[in-house]
Amino acid sequence: MADEQLPIGVRRYVEQGKQWLAAVQKQRETMRAKHFDTIAVHGLYGAEGALANQGSIIEPAYFSSAQHFENSDHLEAALAYLMPAWAYSRIANPTLHYLEETLALLEGYGFTGETSAHVTASGMAAICMATTPFLEDTGAMNIVVSSKCYGGTFMLFDERFGRERGIEVRWIRDPLDLNQWVEAIDDNTRFLFGEIPSNPALAVFDIAAVAELAHRFELPLLVDSTLATPALTRPLCHGADIVVHSVSKSMTSSGFAIGGALISRADIPSRVGPPELRSDFAAYVKRFPARDFGPCMSPFNALMALSELRGLRGRLDQLSSSAMGVACILAGHPRVESVSYPGLETDPGHAVAKRYMRLVDSEADGELQNRYGHLLSFCVAGGHQAARQVLDRLQLIMRATDLGRIKSIATIPAISTHQQQGEQGRDLAGIPDNLIRLCVGGEHPEDIIADIEQALVG
Ligand SMILES: *Cc1c(COP(=O)(O)O)cnc(C)c1O
Numbered sequence: 001m002a003d004e005q006l007p008i009g010v011r012r013y014v015e016q017g018k019q020w021l022a023a024v025q026k027q028r029e030t031m032r033a034k035h036f037d038t039i040a041v042h043g044l045y046g047a048e049g050a051l052a053n054q055g056s057i058i059e060p061a062y063f064s065s066a067q068h069f070e071n072s073d074h075l076e077a078a079l080a081y082l083m084p085a086w087a088y089s090r091i092a093n094p095t096l097h098y099l100e101e102t103l104a105l106l107e108g109y110g111f112t113g114e115t116s117a118h119v120t121a122s123g124m125a126a127i128c129m130a131t132t133p134f135l136e137d138t139g140a141m142n143i144v145v146s147s148k149c150y151g152g153t154f155m156l157f158d159e160r161f162g163r164e165r166g167i168e169v170r171w172i173r174d175p176l177d178l179n180q181w182v183e184a185i186d187d188n189t190r191f192l193f194g195e196i197p198s199n200p201a202l203a204v205f206d207i208a209a210v211a212e213l214a215h216r217f218e219l220p221l222l223v224d225s226t227l228a229t230p231a232l233t234r235p236l237c238h239g240a241d242i243v244v245h246s247v248s249k250s251m252t253s254s255g256f257a258i259g260g261a262l263i264s265r266a267d268i269p270s271r272v273g274p275p276e277l278r279s280d281f282a283a284y285v286k287r288f289p290a291r292d293f294g295p296c297m298s299p300f301n302a303l304m305a306l307s308e309l310r311g312l313r314g315r316l317d318q319l320s321s322s323a324m325g326v327a328c329i330l331a332g333h334p335r336v337e338s339v340s341y342p343g344l345e346t347d348p349g350h351a352v353a354k355r356y357m358r359l360v361d362s363e364a365d366g367e368l369q370n371r372y373g374h375l376l377s378f379c380v381a382g383g384h385q386a387a388r389q390v391l392d393r394l395q396l397i398m399r400a401t402d403l404g405r406i407k408s409i410a411t412i413p414a415i416s417t418h419q420q421q422g423e424q425g426r427d428l429a430g431i432p433d434n435l436i437r438l439c440v441g442g443e444h445p446e447d448i449i450a451d452i453e454q455a456l457v458g
Pocket of ligand 1: 122123124125150152153195198199224226227245246247248249258259260
C-alpha cells in the first residue's frame with residue numbers, strides 16, 4: 001500500500017520510522033569512518049544513545065518481551081512492518097539491535113557497500129537461517145558445500161537437508177581445488193558454502209575465486225568465518241555474500257553465552273526467493289524466516305557478546321601469536337606426526353591463508369600483519385590410543401568440546417564433535433582418529449607448551 005492510502009494516524013508513525021532509520025543510517029556513516037577498535041568499542045551506541053537511556057554509558061539490557069504502543073495506529077504501523085519497532089523480542093529487541101549493528105560494521109569494515117546483520121540463538125541457528133531461505137521447493141535442488149566444515153554443519157546438511165528433505169548435498173573434498181567447485185555447480189544449485197579456516201581440519205579456500213564462480217551462476221557464496229572473526233578476515237570484502245558466525249566461539253572468549261549471527265551485503269545474487277531476500281538478506285531473515293522459526297538470541301547473551309567484542313582485535317592478535325608458537329613446537333616434536341595450522345609454511349593452505357588472514361589495522365611497512373587464529377590440530381604418533389593418552393595426561397589444558405575460549409581447550413574430534421557423522425563422514429571431512437584439536441587460550445604460551453610437552457612425553 002502506498003503511504004498516501006494509509007490512515008493519517010498510521011502515516012504519522014510511518015514518518016517517525018523513516019526519521020529513525022535516517023538517524024541510524026547517519027550514525028552508521030559516522031562510525032564507518034572510524035577504526036576497527038573504535039567500532040568494536042562503541043558500535044552504534046554513542047553519546048546520543050546514552051542520553052536516550054538514562055545516561056547509561058553501557059548498552060542497556062532490554063529484557064522486556066514486548067513493547068507498549070502509544071495507540072492503535074502505532075501498533076498497526078509496527079506490526080505491518082511499516083516502521084521499525086521492538087514489537088516482540090522474538091523478532092527484534094533494542095539490545096540485540098546494538099549487537100547486530102556492531103557486527104554489521106565490523107564485518108563490513110573496509111567494504112564499500114551496505115551490510116546488515118541478524119543475530120540468533122546459536123551458530124547452528126545462524127547457519128540454518130542463512131541457508132533455508134534458498135531451499136524453496138521448486139523441484140530438484142542441490143547445495144555445494146566444502147566437506148571441510150564443522151560437525152554440526154555437516155549434520156544439518158547431511159541429515160536434516162539431505163536425508164529428511166531430499167536435498168542433494170554435493171561435498172567438495174578439496175576446497176582449495178577450484179575445479180571441484182566448478183564441476184559441482186549446475187542449474188539446480190542454490191548456494192555455495194565454505195568455512196575458512198575450517199574446524200577442526202584448518203582447511204582454507206580461495207574466497208575471491210569461489211565468490212567469482214558463484215556469481216557467474218547467479219548464486220550466493222556463504223562463508224562460515226567463526227574461527228577467523230572480523231579481526232582477521234572479512235569475507236564480504238573478498239566477494240562473499242553472507243557470513244555466518246558462531247558468536248559462542250572466538251568472538252566471545254569467556255564462554256558465558258551461546259549465540260550466532262549472519263551478516264549480509266546488500267543485493268546478493270539468488271535464483272530463488274522474493275526481491276527482498278536479495279536486497280537485504282539479513283533484514284529479510286529477521287522479518288520472515290526467523291520470525292516463523294523463532295531461534296532468537298537472548299538479550300543477556302547479546303550483552304555478553306557486545307562486551308567481549310570490544311577487545312576482539314587485541315585478543316585475536318595475542319591468541320594467534322601464542323598459537324603460532326605452539327604450532328611451531330608441535331611441528332618439530334618427534335611424537336607428533338603432523339600439524340595443521342594455516343600459519344605454518346608447510347601447511348597446504350598457507351599461501352591462501354596468507355592472503356586472507358591478516359590482523360585488521362596492523363599496517364607495518366605498508367603491509368598488514370598475518371595472524372592465523374588460535375585453533376590448530378595435530379596427529380599423535382601411535383594412533384588413536386596414543387592420542388587418548390596424550391589428551392588424558394593434560395593438566396592445565398581442559399578436555400572439552402569447545403573452542404575460542406580464553407582457557408586452552410583440547411579434544412579428540414573423532415570421539416566427540418565428529419563422532420556422530422561416522423567413519424565415512426570423518427574421512428570426507430579429513431579427520432583421522434589420532435587427531436587432537438587444540439584451541440590455544442590466553443595463558444602464558446610457555447605454560448601451554450609445558451603442559452603439551454609433558455603430555456606427549458608421558
Ligand atoms: C561451533 C561452531 C558452529 C556452531 O555454533 P554453535 O554456537 O555451537 O551453535 C558453527 N561453525 C563453526 C566453525 C563452529 O566452530
